[in-house]
Amino acid sequence: MDTANHITKKQLPASQDFSFLKGEAIAYVQKHIGSEWTNFNPSDPGMTILDQFCYALTELGYCTDFSIADILTDAEGKMEMENQFYQPSEILTTAPYTIDDYKKYLIDGIENVDNVTLLCYNDNAFPFNKVYQVYLYINPAITDPIEISGLCKSAFYLLNKSRNLGEIFNTPMALLPVACWIDTKIILEKNADPYTVLLELQNNIRSYIFSKITQADYDTLKQNGYTAEAIFDGPKLANGWILTESLTDKKDSIKGIDLAPIIASTPGIASASGVQLYQNQASVTVLQAEISEILAIDVLASFQNQKLIVNANGKDLPPDSFGPLQIRMDNFNETTAFINNKTNSKAPKSSFRDINTYYSIQNTFPQQYGIGDDTLENASLPVQVAQSRQLKGYLTLFDQILANQFSQLANISKLFSFKNALCGAPSDEDNFYAVKDPYDQKHLEYPVPYKTFAPSYFYQSLYSIPHIKPLLKDNTAFNYSSGTESRAELLEKSWFEYQQDPYNPYIFGLMKIMEEEKTNLDRRNNLLDHLLARHGESPKVIDAIIQDTVYTGDKRKDQIILKSLYLQNLGLLSYNRQKGYNYLGAKKIAPHVDGNPDINLPKISDKEFGSINEHTTDFIFKSEQINTKEKLHQQDFNNFSGLELKLNLLFGLKNIYKNFISARLDSQKINIENLYNTTIYKTIQKASWFTTNRHGSLLLETVLLLNPLKFNLEVLKPNSVNEAYYTIDNISFETLTNLNYVLNASSEATLDSELQNGYLLFSGTKYPFTASSIATVNEEDYVKTADSNYSFRITVSSGNAKIALDAKVFKKSFLLLFPDFIPSLQTPEFKKRLKQFLKLNVPFNVSYECLFLSIQELETFIPDYMYWYESLRYKDELLPLPTEQEGSSTPNNDQPVSIDSVSSALNLISSLTTILEAKNGTN
Known part of the structure; x- marks a missing residue:
């Protein structure tokens, strides 16, 4: 039916x-x-x-x-998402911050890295925040030392691209395999392939010890019930997503009983007898590995060495059943299936809705009213024409209200956009440009009368109402002719020119009465507060931080400008909020001449600087210009820390410096060349350097000052026989941190054994120590180890041992420096806001100090800083430089430059020490 x-x-x-x-x-x-x-x-x-x-x-x-998706869809069918919403992969992810984050980051970023172990050195006895030692579990099939070294170097460059503030990475190391075997007898199921079973057993045991982390695509994880928050938790990944729960820790202690269920659960094995273990060819009860080692239980080798007995179909298989071991090992490599790594959830389906186009109610009135297309225009009926126009004028008020409501709805995308709108009548703007030629469309700036600052009410003209022209003021303004047009042509041209004139009394008057500026600014500010709150940002906190930041001089307008800029850059600022700069790949701040940095500040010209009001035209703030100028890119976070970029944005530091320079130039009323070598010139020159090479401030991480230096390490065992005393001299910072870990993580028996044999062992490398008779020492200068009676002391050997590790310069994780000659930076209000900003944005475990340097102090400091900054990238050992591609160790097009990194660090430390002593410990 x-x-x-x-x-x-x-x-x-x-x-x-x-x-x-x-x-x-x-x-x-x-x-x-x-x-x-x-x-x-x-x-x-x-x-x-x-x-x-x-x-x-x-x-x-x-x-x-209509659905919001339809409302946001334009005439081309494209949904307006940019500056409206952040995709989950943009707002839920974060640059690596936790140990798990770094594991995901390395596994995804470096091919053939199956898993990762990270060791964090965070010893309060050291004047730095955190040092990480990374161990890579590299695909066991890769055995070439050169290839393994290349993977470690690639990982080092990749890690430094996402290094957190105040932290540093030692060069990653590959986990050292510890040869192990198993002694057991397994009986295979009927028709099971012995070699396949052994490979599967090998895979299961390796996964039990330290599993190979697999990646999955977004759709698969969603189908398995995982939320977007769980999927996107951590850094952005290029080759598939890794769930935090899938990350496993390496097992460094294994008993035979631990492997019994692994063996029994392997497909094809019917039963197995008790398991005995062998490590380094010796029978052991427990397999043991250090933090830098990986237990490598070789199943196939165990079979060939006749420790693993395989019984198939009632017979024990001979050890040469599978041919040469090295050929068969290649079959263990897994082929990775292609992963469709969609980073964004699908946008909802939508359709374009022509909301803005308005159809006048006057078109639907009965004919006898004479106000539609058949409007009375007969000159012989003046009374009826007047009545018709009177009614049209009355109804046009309703039309205008309705048309503006449709326009308001059609411009929801502008109303809730991160960017401030520039025009309250977007459809009239489109009509203005629609009749212009391509050149004018590109170069003709939209007329000033249509412009307004961040409108929150939208409206449109009603030129489409039948015969509306006679009701509009000055509608005959263009009724002039060269004498060649007919009256009909003249009227048509006049009406067209009137509609195109943004100064005509109708559209200009409409703009003026739509909203008062105070109401507009309050509404726009409230909308931006809503958008901030929607992204987890407190509007009140932002208001407090930007309290005195100036762009226009109007507090409400400045709030709107700064909140808009912050929202536009929130995705990158949020993702990189804890990130430090990449000292190995940041841009140069000094040109190189004959293999050395040119540390002379460049000459400046007054032509380089605009007026204080460069951001306004005809009293209208140029929002598009400032949006482009302050837009952040991922490369910016390579050159600067996230903290510096956020500080500059919210405090308008570059604008402060620009205004300071312009004011100084204007006050002299002469060409800048006449000021050369004067105090005013040097002041302007250094202010220019802060804006050109930095972002208005200079953040210096003290751990990077220690990194190039050499150190002496003394180890003492008080009250022992002859009071054992051992030393190792001129070791690198990386070696120092590793040996510090050994001293604190090793038992006293281990330290006794190793030091008496003249070394300390770390990650398979023996570091030689020299035993000597002890001199008179102050034991208070030594730090006791965590698990033994040994104590140790670290001193700097570089620079004739003039630098002490307890110096004030190393007391804080980073120093934040400003010039003291910028008046805006010396006000109590600025320092109060700065203190509040740092309290909210600096991690609790990172300490800092703010310094304001005089022009005399900057004379020495800036050259020392430039030379040291360049030395971090262009080291004296001429390390290959990373390319733009993440993780690559191939040198780029920059020519490596030999710089004495030790002397440059010593000079900068000396300069900072002098400054800190002059400040007498005050901020």
Whole structure:
């Protein structure tokens, strides 16, 4: 039987219910009009007007019921997402911050790294925050030392691209395999392939010890029930997503009983006898590995060495059943399936809705009203024409209100955009450019009368209303002719020119009455506060931080500008909020001449600097210009820490410096060349350097000052026989941190054994120590180890041992420096806001100090800083430089430069020490 289709009566929403709207209107009229209006029948013209208006309101109600996806879709069918929403992969991810984050980052970023172990050195006895030692579990099939070294170097460059503030990475090391075997007998199931079973057993044991981390695509994880928060937790990954719960720790202690269930659960094995273990060819009860080692239980080698007995079909297989071991090992490599790494959830389907185009209610009136396309224009009927125009003028007020409501809805994307709108009548702007030639469309700036600062009300002209021209003020302004046009052509041209004129009294007056500036600024500020709160940012906190940041001098406008800029850059700022700069790949701040940095500050010209009001034209703030100028890119976070970039953005530091320079130049009223070598010139020159090479401030991580230096390590065992005393001299910072770990992590028996044999062992390398008779020492200068009676002391051997590790310069994780000659930076309000900003944005485990340097102090400091900064990248050992591709160790096009990194660090430390002593410990 065919289905019977029929129409069901469904209650419409109130905004779309004509009867409801009309009933409400009549009730309102009856309540307030008194006895002035008594005829509510269809014959009354007032009821006709009410009918048309209510019908128009149902259309508006219909449009407001569209999905937000449809409202945001433009005429080309593209949804306006940019500066509207952040995708989950943009706002839920973060640059590596935790140990698990770094594991995911390395596994995804370096091919053939199956898993990672990270060791964090965080010893309060050291003047630095954190040092990480990374161990890579490299695919066991890779045995070439050169290839392994290349993978470690690639990992080192990759890690430094996402290094956190105040932290540093030692060169990663490959986990050293510890040869192990198993002694057991396994009985295979009938028809099981012995070699396949052994390979599967090998794989299961390796996964048990330290599993190879696999990656999955977004769709698969969603289908398995994981939320976007779980999937995107951590850094952005290029080759598939890694769940935090899938990360496993390396097992460094294994008993035979631990392997029994692994063996029994392997497909193809029917049963197995007790398991005995061998490590380094010796029988052991427990397999043991250090932090730098990986237990490598070789199943196939165990079989060939006749320790693993395989019984298939009632017979023990001979050890040469599978041929040469080295050929068979290649079969263990797994082929990685292609992963469709979608980083964004699918956008909802949407359709373009032409909301803005308005159809006048005057088109729907009965003919006898004479106000539609058949409007009376007959000169012989002046009374009727006047009546028609009078009614049109009355109805046009309703039309304008309705048209503006449609325009407001159509411009929701601009209303809730991170960027501030530039025009309150976007459709009129489009019409203005639509009739221009391609050159004018590209170069002709939109006329000033249409411009406004961050409008929150949108409107549109009503030139489409039939015969509206006579009602508009100065509609005959373009009724002039060269004498060649007919009257009809002249009227048509005049009407067209009037519509195109942004200064005509109608559109210009409409703009002026739409909203008062105070109301507009308050509304826009509230909208931006809503957007900030939606992204987890406190508007009140932001208001407090940007309290005195100046762009226009109007506090409300400055709030709107800064909040808009912050929202536009929030994705990158949020992702990189804890990140330090990449000292191996950051841009140069000094040109290189003959293999050395040119540390002379460049000469400046007054032509390089604009006026203080460069961001405004005709008193309208140029939002697009400042948006482009302050837009952050990923490369910026390679050159600067996230803290510096956020500080500059919210405090408008570059703008402060720009205004300072312009004010100094204007005050001299002469060419800058005449000021050369004067104090004013040097002041301007250094202010220019802070804006050109930095972002208005200079953040210096003290751990990077220690990194190039050499150290002496003394180890003492008080109250022992002859008071054992051992030393190792001129070791690198990396070696020092590793040996510090050994001293604190090793037992006293281990230290006794190794030191008496003249070394300390770390990651398979023996570091030689020299035993000597002890001199008179102050034991208070030594630090006791964690698990033994040994104590040790570290001194700097570079620079004739003039530098002490307890010096004030190393007390903080980083120093934040400003010049003290910028008046805006010396106010109590600025320092209060700066203190609040740092308290909110610096991790609790990172200490800092703010310094304001004089022009004399900067004379020495800036050259020393430039030379040291360049030495971090262009080291004296001429390390290969990383390319732009993540993880690559191939040299780029920059020519390596030999710089004495030790002397440059010593000079900068000396300069900072002098500055800190002059400050007498005050901020």
